[in-house]
Amino acid sequence: MRVVVFGATGMVGQGVLRECLLADDVTSVLVIGRTPTGRRHPKLREITVPDVGELAGVRDELSGVDACFYCLGVSSLGVDEATYTRISHDYPVAAARLLVEVSPAATFVYVSGVGTDSSERGRVMWARVKGRAENAVLDLLPNGYAARPGFIQPTHGVVSKTRWYRLGYAITRPLFPVLRRLFPNQVTTTDRLGRAMLRVARQGSPRRVLTGPDLA
Secondary structure (H helix, E strand, O other), rough: OOOEEEOOOOOHHHHHHHHHHHHHOOEEEEEEOOOOOOOOOOOOEEEEEEOOOOOOOHHHHHHOOEEEOOOOOOOOOOOOOOHHHHHHHHHHHHHHHHHEEEEEEEOOEEOOHHHHHHHOOOEEEEEEEHHHHHHHHHHHHEEEEEEEOOOEEEEOOOOOHHHHHHHHHHHHHHHHHHHHHHHHOOOOOOOOHHHHHHHHHOOOOOOOOOOOHOOO
């Protein structure tokens, strides 16, 4: 299986990349992003692009891939709607549109989040924007999925790029086993999430919006 990962330097992307490199049936992993991961692996190849919304230069690289895991994102804290829309909607939709042209049968998993507003009419900005992105991905690709994880505990050395998130994860780490028991469908880890996304790429899912039980 040939896999593409967008956003492999973020917390979710780090976990997904790790699981892809560990999976026996994944033969190659192409990472596309603005900064290199610093990882070295025989399966891994990276392409850095100045603008993730402009993918014409990597068109041939995406031809014939089997799965694309879109993990690129940004916190909505302190970000205006135009900037958040460009990163969380325009970029993934551009990737999905390109995949439709060069790898229409590929599985595309867009990482969204719990609380995403699929009606696109809610009062919460980030939820509306991600709802638009989800709907676009599901409309464009027959094997498109939206993953809505809840609380994600970083594991195996994965680190969030957001300082406040890092602090929060450090505080909640001792409580994670309790949270896992109390909210089994809303709490997962970066490695579990990565394996769940690979499972969808291998065998599909009856639900195109993936929530707690699908991602645990």
